[in-house]
Amino acid sequence: MMVDTGSSADIVYLRAYDKLGLSRKHLKTVATPLTGFTGHYMHPVGIAELDVTVGNGSRTVTVRASFTVVDIADKYYNGLIGRPLLTVLRAIVSHLHLKMKFPTPGGVGEMSGDKKRGRECYQLSIPKGLSRRDPPKRKRYQEKHPGVMNVREPTTSESQDNDPKELESRKRGEPHEDLEMVAFDERKPDRVFRIGTRLGEEHMKALIDLIKKLVDGSAGHEVFDFLDASRGYHQIIRDAHDQEKTAFITEYGLYCWRVMSFGLKNARAIYQRMVNAIFKSQIGIKMDIYVDDMLVKSKKRGDHFRNLEESLGRLNECKLRINPEKCSFG
Numbered sequence: 001m002m003v004d005t006g007s008s009a010d011i012v013y014l015r016a017y018d019k020l021g022l023s024r025k026h027l028k029t030v031a032t033p034l035t036g037f038t039g040h041y042m043h044p045v046g047i048a049e050l051d052v053t054v055g056n057g058s059r060t061v062t063v064r065a066s067f068t069v070v071d072i073a074d075k076y077y078n079g080l081i082g083r084p085l086l087t088v089l090r091a092i093v094s095h096l097h098l099k100m101k102f103p104t105p106g107g108v109g110e111m112s113g114d115k116k117r118g119r120e121c122y123q124l125s126i127p128k129g130l131s132r133r134d135p136p137k138r139k140r141y142q143e144k145h146p147g148v149m150n151v152r153e154p155t156t157s158e159s160q161d162n163d164p165k166e167l168e169s170r171k172r173g174e175p176h177e178d179l180e181m182v183a184f185d186e187r188k189p190d191r192v193f194r195i196g197t198r199l200g201e202e203h204m205k206a207l208i209d210l211i212k213k214l215v216d217g218s219a220g221h222e223v224f225d226f227l228d229a230s231r232g233y234h235q236i237i238r239d240a241h242d243q244e245k246t247a248f249i250t251e252y253g254l255y256c257w258r259v260m261s262f263g264l265k266n267a268r269a270i271y272q273r274m275v276n277a278i279f280k281s282q283i284g285i286k287m288d289i290y291v292d293d294m295l296v297k298s299k300k301r302g303d304h305f306r307n308l309e310e311s312l313g314r315l316n317e318c319k320l321r322i323n324p325e326k327c328s329f330g
């Protein structure tokens with residue numbers, strides 16, 4: 001059985017259920033489909049009430065659990081132990097130590113994972129025909145990705161496919177609602193922008209006022225520089241006590257992130273708060289910033305070098321880096 005703390009159901013495969021010699025007549029009918037993390041769903045065969053004994057020696061405990069029986073062609077696992085059974089067992093799972101501990105009448109029971117066997121099962125479960133790329137040298141990857149240690153280096157195509165900004169641009173697509181043309185200035189009706197009509201009158205008015213305020217704040221400036229932060233989120237170091245919470249397993253062992261990674265729900269908000277604090281005295285006067293995109297502006301051309309030097313000095317002082325290829329000066 002595989003312990004999956006991300007599963008909301010305890011699952012046993014129909015093949016394993018039949019091998020236990022249990023009759024399918026005892027299965028309870030279930031109408032709710034089972035949905036995976038990829039969005040695909042399937043209809044279970046039924047629900048089975050089974051007695052489960054876990055532990056070793058005198059430190060064992062037996063509980064009754066409801067398993068969802070599914071008919072899929074998995075030859076390498078008998079099923080999944082998800083959050084419901086882990087809750088009943090009052091079990092604590094440590095990804096860092098590959099162990100699970102739980103209370104028993106004879107003391108604290110313990111079960112250990114086998115990294116090698118788990119990796120073998122994963123490799124065998126890969127459908128035939130899919131390529132299995134050989135991992136490169138660890139040192140090279142560590143030099144290119146200082147935020148994480150010794151994991152498989154992605155190929156060029158993988159890097160492009162997994163780039164967060166590229167994925168975000170793909171998801172953005174075209175708007176799915178009607179847009180209304182709004183003029184920046186009634187005296188200049190040709191200067192317009194588009195805004196969704198489903199926001200509601202109050203929200204539309206607040207958003208229009210904000211957009212006009214930002215545009216007016218940049219009006220009257222002679223020179224602009226556009227800066228783009230390099231590896232934006234990866235420049236934020238995680239607290240040492242939180243690093244082990246991001247642990248993940250590779251074929252080389254167990255690793256964790258030392259920096260803030262993409263994909264976290266509040267990553268963008270944290271980065272925005274950081275740049276707001278760094279450039280507090282400049283935002284709205286000499287700079288405008290949205291996440292990792294920065295605008296340096298000057299009303300007089302003669303003041304621009306001083307303003308740019310001050311902005312780059314703050315970046316250097318806080319050890320933040322920019323991507324020269326995406327920057328535009330003058």
